Amino acid sequence: MIVAERKSIPDLVDILKDHQKILVLGCGTCVTVCLAGGEREVSIISSALRIAANIKGLDFEIEELTIERQCDNVFIEEATDAINRNDAVLSLGCGAGVQALAERYAKKPVYAGLNTAFIGILEDRGIWAEKCAACGACVLHQYGGICPVTRCAKQMLNGPCGGSREDRCEVRPDRPCAWQLIYNRLKDIGQLEKLTAIAPPKNWEPGHGGGCRVIVREDHRI
């Protein structure tokens, strides 16, 4: 899922200070699961904004709404009336959701209420960790399902680097060394011989280095 975290209340007040009627719009998908922008967070952030506005003498009128998915026009449609009756939208969706709204409602200011952080999973209660860098050319099959691009701080494809302490990363001692994980995993599944192959330099063009990425499926085009 896409993992995000909320901006601070002072930052949000500063972003919204020139508007009066504001729609705080949540998203029921990834950001609900990572407890950043679902119905519950819409309610909490709206309350905080009302309190902050009152203390600062700002005249916010805040409406709350959460739709199933902000990155999809079919679901955005459900918010049309609420968007039209407000001066601005504070989206608690990910960066894709914010931009989907801004593209759909060309004359309506749409602001990001969250900082979109990464593609990851819930590792433990209250802990989300990055697992995928969306590099566009997946190499997970070579590394036992552990991604060195994302989880090795040095993005080494021919690791380990030699700097790890026990099984901890040299750069982030609070995280395990990805190459230790790769070794353990390949050993467990009987594929240790994969480590004898030298990985050639990775083609980064399918990643963000080639500019904004677009996937076209001709079989689904009309």
Added chain:
Amino acid sequence: MRAFENGADGVLVAGCEEGSCHFGEGNLMAKRRVNYARQILSEAGFEKERLRMVNLGAADAGIFVPMVKDMIETVRALGPSPMRPLRCQKAELSPKQEIQP
């Protein structure tokens, strides 16, 4: 959050005594949520001291009373909520009305 938004001067959340909650860790989770709410209130410029959580057993009336009195003293020292004028606007009350225990 809604209580403060509507002009409450203080909110005291009372949870079970730690380690003896019928719902296991519900009271511990509640404490974390209350702390998070205090952080957000603080970010909003609102005195976080107006929100407090206490833990006590079902038969602890003896310590509950001083806990409530202490909360009242804290809130009295802070004065009326800055959201009070908004509440008074809604209910047509005087913002200078004294806080009643």
